[in-house]
Amino acid sequence: MNKTPPSDPNDPISGLLIDAATRAEQYLESLSSRRVGPDGAALEQLDRFDEAFPEHGESAASTLALLDEAGSPNTMASPGGRYFGFVNGGTLPASLAAHTLASAWDQNSALSVMSPVASKLQQVASTWILEALSFPSEGGAFFVGSATVANLCGVVAARDHLLAEAGYDVAARGLIGAPKINVLAGSSVHSTSAKALSIAGLGRACVHSVPVDEEGRMRADLLSEVAQATGKPEAPTMVLAQAGEVNSGAFDPFDEIANWAEQRNAWVHVDGAFGLWAAASESKRHLVAGLDRANSWATDGHKWLNVPYDSGVILVRDPSTLRRSMAVSAAYLVDEGAILEPMHHTPQSSQRARGIDAWAALRSLGRTGLQELVDRTCAHARRFAEALTSAGFEVLNDVVLNQVLVRFGTDEQTARVIATLQEDGTCWCGPTVWRGQGAMRISVSSWATTNEDVERSVAAMISAAGVAGAAGGEASGAHETSARSTNADDADV
Ligand SMILES: Cc1ncc(COP(=O)(O)O)c(C=O)c1O
Numbered sequence: 189m190n191k192t193p194p195s196d197p198n199d200p201i202s203g204l205l206i207d208a209a210t211r212a213e214q215y216l217e218s219l220s221s222r223r224v225g226p227d228g229a230a231l232e233q234l235d236r237f238d239e240a241f242p243e244h245g246e247s248a249a250s251t252l253a254l255l256d257e258a259g260s261p262n263t264m265a266s267p268g269g270r271y272f273g274f275v276n277g278g279t280l281p282a283s284l285a286a287h288t289l290a291s292a293w294d295q296n297s298a299l300s301v302m303s304p305v306a307s308k309l310q311q312v313a314s315t316w317i318l319e320a321l322s323f324p325s326e327g328g329a330f331f332v333g334s335a336t337v338a339n340l341c342g343v344v345a346a347r348d349h350l351l352a353e354a355g356y357d358v359a360a361r362g363l364i365g366a367p368k369i370n371v372l373a374g375s376s377v378h379s380t381s382a383k384a385l386s387i388a389g390l391g392r393a394c395v396h397s398v399p400v401d402e403e404g405r406m407r408a409d410l411l412s413e414v415a416q417a418t419g420k421p422e423a424p425t426m427v428l429a430q431a432g433e434v435n436s437g438a439f440d441p442f443d444e445i446a447n448w449a450e451q452r453n454a455w456v457h458v459d460g461a462f463g464l465w466a467a468a469s470e471s472k473r474h475l476v477a478g479l480d481r482a483n484s485w486a487t488d489g490h491k492w493l494n495v496p497y498d499s500g501v502i503l504v505r506d507p508s509t510l511r512r513s514m515a516v517s518a519a520y521l522v523d524e525g526a527i528l529e530p531m532h533h534t535p536q537s538s539q540r541a542r543g544i545d546a547w548a549a550l551r552s553l554g555r556t557g558l559q560e561l562v563d564r565t566c567a568h569a570r571r572f573a574e575a576l577t578s579a580g581f582e583v584l585n586d587v588v589l590n591q592v593l594v595r596f597g598t599d600e601q602t603a604r605v606i607a608t609l610q611e612d613g614t615c616w617c618g619p620t621v622w623r624g625q626g627a628m629r630i631s632v633s634s635w636a637t638t639n640e641d642v643e644r645s646v647a648a649m650i651s652a653a654g655v656a657g658a659a660g661g662e663a664s665g666a667h668e669t670s671a672r673s674t675n676a677d678d679a680d681v
Contacts, residue, residue, distance in 0.1 A: 203249070204248050204249060204252065205292070207249065207252060208252055209288070211252070211256045211260070212288075215256070215260050215263075216267065218260075219265045219267060219268030219269075219636075220268060220269070222261075222265060222268075223265075223612075223613025223614070224264060224265045224268070224270055224271055224613055224614070224615055224616040225264055225265075225610060225613055225616055226261055226262045226263070226264075227613065230261035230262050231262060233257070233258040233261060233262060234258060234262055236254060236257070236258040237254075237258060237259075264616065265616075266278065266634070267279050267634070267636065268634070268636055269634060269636040269637040269638050269641035270614060270615035270616070270637070270641045270644065270645050271615070271616050271634065272615060272616065272617045272629075272630045272631050272632060272645070273616045273617055273618045273629075273631070274618060274631065275434065275461065275462050275491050275492075275591075275631045275633055276490075276491065276631070276633060276634075277490060277491045277492055277493065277494040277495075277633040277634050277635070278494050278633075278634035278635055278636045279494055279495065279496050280494045280495065280548075280549045280552060280553070280635055281552070282548045282549060282551065282552030283494065283495040283496060283545045283546075283548045283549040283552070284496060285548070286544055286545060286547070286548030287495070287496045287544070287545045287548070290306075290540075290541055290544045290545070293305070293306075293541075295540070295541050296538050296539070296540075297310060297530055297539055297540065297541035297542075297543070298529070298530055298531035298536070298537050298538050298539055299529050299530075299531055300527050300529060303541065305541075305544075306541035306543070306544065307527065309541065309543055309544045309547045310331060310530065310541060310542075310543030310544070310547075311527070311528075311543075312543075312547055313329070313331075313543040313544075313546040313547040313550060314328060314329035314330070314528075314543065316547070316550045317329045317501060317503070317546065317550070318503070320467075320468045320550065320555065320558055321464060321465075321467040321468060321479075321480075321503075322467060322480060323467075323480050323485070323503060323505075324480065324505055326505075326506075327503060327504055327505050327506070327507065328503065328504050328507030328510065328528050328533065329501050329502070329503045330501065330502050330503075330504075330510065330528070330530060330533040330534050331489075331499065331500070331501055331530065331534070331539075331541075331542035331543045331546065332500045332501065332502055332534050332535070332536075332542075333498045333499070333500055333542075334488060334490070334498050334499075334500040335380065335459065335461035335486050335487060335488045335491075335500045336380040336383060336384070336500070337500055337502075337534075337535065338461075338486030338487065338488075338500040338501060338502040339378075339380050339381055339383075339384040339457070339459050339486045340383075340384040340387055340388065340535070341484075341486070341502040341510060341513070341514070341534065341535065342384070342457040342459075342484035342485070342486050342502060342504075343381070343384040343385055343388045343390070343426070343428075343457060344384075344388050344513045344514075345455075345483075345484055345504060345509045345510045345512070345513050345514075346426040346455040346457055346483065346484065347369060347388055347389075347390060347426070347513075348509075348512050348513045349455060349483075349509045349512070350369055350424035350425070350426060350455055351366055351367060351369070351424065352512065353424065353453065354367045354424050359512070359513070363389045363390075367423070367424065368420060368423045368424075369390065369394075369423060369424050369425070369426060370396060370415060370418045370420065370421075370423045370424070370425040370426070371385060371390060371394050371395050371396065371425075371426050371428065372395075372396050372398055372411060372414055372415060372425060372426070372427045372428070373395050373396075373397065373398065373406075373427070373428035373429075374397070374398050374399075374400045374404070374405070374406030374407075374428075374429065374430065374440060375397040375398065375399060375400050376400045376404035376430075376433055376435075377395075377428050377430060377459070378430060378434055378459050378461070378680060379680045380459070380461075380680070381395075381428050381459055382395065395428075396414050396415070396417065396418050397414070398410055398411060398414050402623070403433070403436045403438035403585060403586055403588075404433035404435065404436050404438050405433070405438045405439065405440050405441060406429060406430075406440040406441065406445065408440070408441045408444035408445050408448060409444070411427070411445070411448045412448070415452075424453075424454075425449075425452055425454035425455070426454060426455045426456075426457060427445055427448075427449055427454055427455070427456045427457070428457055428459065429442060429445050429456055429457070429458045429459070429482065430458060430459045430460065430463070431458050431459070431460030431463035431464050431466065431467075431476060431479060431485075432460055432461065432462050432463015432464070432466070432589060432591075433463075433591075434461075434591075434680055435585065435591060435593055435620055435622050435627075435629060436584075436585035436586070436588075436591060436593065436622070437463065437569075437585065437587070437588055437589030437590060437591035438585070438586070438588060438589075439463060439466070439475045439476060439479075439588075440458075441478070442456075442458070442476065442477060442478030442479045442481065442482065443477050443478030443481070444478070445478070446478050446481035446482065450481075455483045455484070456481070456482040456483050456484075457482065457483065457484045457485070457486070458479060458482045458484070458485045458486070459486050460479075460485055460486065460487045461486065461487060461488045461491060461500075462487075462488060462491040462492045462590070462631075462633060463476075463589060464479075464485055464486075464487040465487065465492045465493060465558070465562055466562060466589060467479055467480075468555075468558045468559055468562055469558075469559045469562040469563055469566075470559065471559075471563055472562060472563075472566070472589070475588060475589070482505070483504065483505050483506075483509070484502065484503065484504045484505065484509075484510075485502075485503040485504075486500065486501070486502055486503075487500065487501050487503070488500050488501070489501060489542065489545065489546045489549070491633055492561070492562065492565070492590070492633050493546065493549050493550075493558075494549060494561070494633075494634065494635045495542075495545040495546055495548075495549045496545055498542075499542045499545055499546065501546070502533075502534070507528050507533060510533045511528075511532050511533055514532055514533050514534055514535060515532040516531060516532060516537065561635055562590075565590045565632040565633060565634070565635075565637065566589055566590050566632075568590075568632040568637055568639075568642050569587050569589065569590045569591065569592050569630065569632045570587050571639075571642050571646075572592045572594075572630050572632070572642060572645075572646060573587040573592050573594075575642075575646040576592075576594050576646065576649065576650075579646075579650050579653075581594050581595065581596055581653065582594065582595045584622050584623070584625070584627055585622070590631060590632045590633055591629065591630070591631050592629070592630040592631075592632075593620065593622050593627040593628070593629055593630075594627060594628050594630065594649075595625060595626070595627045595628070596628070596653050596656070596658035597658045598626075599625065599626035601656060601657065601658035602619070602626045602627060602628060602658070603619060603626060604656035604657070604658065605628065605649070605652050605653045605656045605658045606618065606619050606628050606652075607656075608652040608655050608656045609628075609648060609649060609652040612648055612651070612652055614644055614645060614647075614648035615641075615644070615645035615648055615649075617629060617630050617649075628649075
């Protein structure tokens with residue numbers, strides 16, 4: 189075995205980065221022809237990482253080589269065109285390239301004084317996002333790690349605002365002894381909202397569930413009834429709505445919710461981890477009527493905007509509401525000035541400049557490209573639904589967006605089809621549970637998906653159904669494999 193030289197901080201960086209870029213390009217080029225998930229031979233390569241912690245450092249070049257040789261084959265090919273699991277986007281070339289350069293810059297974007305370029309580009313990206321979504325221009329968009337964190341920011345801002353309106357300073361006094369807040373949410377609200385409520389000290393159990401319709405849309409006509417049932421309908425109220433139900437892709441009726449909330453000075457927070465981007469498309473705008481009337485919104489960059497992980501965005505109608513909750517100390521509230529500093533509007537102090545990735549994605553797409561990305565992926569989803577319906581399978585949702593729920597007979601048959609499909613490797617989809625029934629979810633969120641990817645994937649799904657005995661024919665061969673990620677909560681990602 190060759191002994192690699194010990195690492196030297198003076199390793200030639202230029203050769204190293206060119207090597208990394210070459211390997212990255214080769215990896216991306218391999219995506220259209222490789223299987224989506226790793227096979228058994230690839231998985232065995234992971235053992236190569238089981239080294240003893242080296243006494244003396246290994247060279248950077250050998251470290252990169254090992255990462256590529258044993259690591260690249262063990263990725264899920266989610267940046268390619270045939271990964272439809274969870275709700276994962278790919279990475280737009282401009283955003284990946286910008287992210288790579290910005291990694292070399294290694295900027296801390298907590299404060300503008302720490303990085304003029306990060307500060308500038310985050311401001312530009314924030315303005316463009318508000319504009320793309322037709323949100324109030326006086327609002328603010330701030331970059332965080334994920335939609336989960338963005339939901340947390342929205343819930344905390346709502347909590348602090350509502351309590352401040354009630355004359356209670358929760359930042360100073362804490363929640364013990366605070367006035368009660370009513371939290372109303374559709375019963376299909378995403379699990380990260382409950383997590384946000386728990387972290388925010390309000391508790392998962394504080395939610396008063398508003399019934400939903402067959403697509404998972406909140407029955408806004410029942411808001412008053414649910415508020416009444418809290419026993420204290422006049423209490424400060426937050427409503428958690430969603431743009432893009434994680435399974436069906438459906439949208440809550442925002443205008444009706446806003447009409448109700450405005451009469452009570454209630455705070456409306458919208459989880460739009462992927463669905464918020466529908467607002468960027470003319471053809472989808474009817475789905476989001478009234479969305480701009482909310483107080484705060486959470487979304488992801490790493491899903492439908494197709495920027496690298498990790499990237500979420502918290503948007504607020506009035507940035508000072510977020511600053512109340514996130515400023516490092518009350519002193520910072522006094523002279524915020526023109527620049528809305530990330531450190532005083534997000535949970536983190538030091539942070540990478542996530543806005544650069546979003547800026548590059550938006551600049552390379554432009555308004556029409558962003559709209560086209562949304563429309564194209566939705567059209568792919570409809571193509572999946574039509575082809576699978578024609579093949580005799582049951583599509584469970586109204587495919588209004590990029591999400592398709594398909595069922596291949598019984599729960600067991602559906603689980604076998606998913607396992608067979610994952611084993612086949614042409615494409616990757618996971619299981620979910622929709623209205624008590626097992627289903628396979630197809631989420632088309634990647635810019636890279638082509639018509640050909642859809643055709644190949646449909647053929648693989650129909651073939652998997654045949655192998656798993658779910659095509660109305662005989663069960664052929666007992667498949668002992670089980671689909672990856674069968675936990676209903678996992679399907680929420
Ligand atoms: C509607 C919704 N909200 C929140 C999340 C959580 O997003 P993240 O994984 O970025 O925290 C997801 C993930 O799929 C989602 O679909």
